[in-house]
Amino acid sequence: MQLRRAVGFYGLFGVLLIAGVVLGVLVWYYPESLGMAAGSVRQTLWFSVISATTFVLLAFLGGYYLLGRPLGRSVYCRCSRCSISNMGVD
Known part of the structure; x- marks a missing residue:
C-alpha cells in the first residue's frame, strides 16, 4: 500500500507542531528536567x-x-495551455 503525498505532508506538519509544543511545555513547566533554573x-x-x-x-x-x-497547478495548467496553443495544436 502506498501512502499519498498529502499524508506525508500532514504527518510532517503534525510532528513539527507536536515537537514544538512538547518542547515548549517542557521548557516552561519543567525546566529542571532540562538542567535549567525556573525563571x-x-x-x-x-x-x-x-x-x-x-x-x-x-x-x-x-x-x-x-x-x-x-x-503550482494553476500556473502549470496555464503554461501548458499557452505552449500548446502557441504550437498551433488545438
Whole structure:
C-alpha cells in the first residue's frame, strides 16, 4: 500500500507542531528536567527560540504547500495551455 503525498505532508506538519509544543511545555513547566533554573534568562531564551523556530518552520511548510500545490497547478495548467496553443495544436 502506498501512502499519498498529502499524508506525508500532514504527518510532517503534525510532528513539527507536536515537537514544538512538547518542547515548549517542557521548557516552561519543567525546566529542571532540562538542567535549567525556573525563571532564569536561559529558560526564557530557550522558550523564545523554540516558539520562533516552530512558527518559522510551520510557516515555511504552509508556504510550500500553498505555492507548490494549488498555485503550482494553476500556473502549470496555464503554461501548458499557452505552449500548446502557441504550437498551433488545438
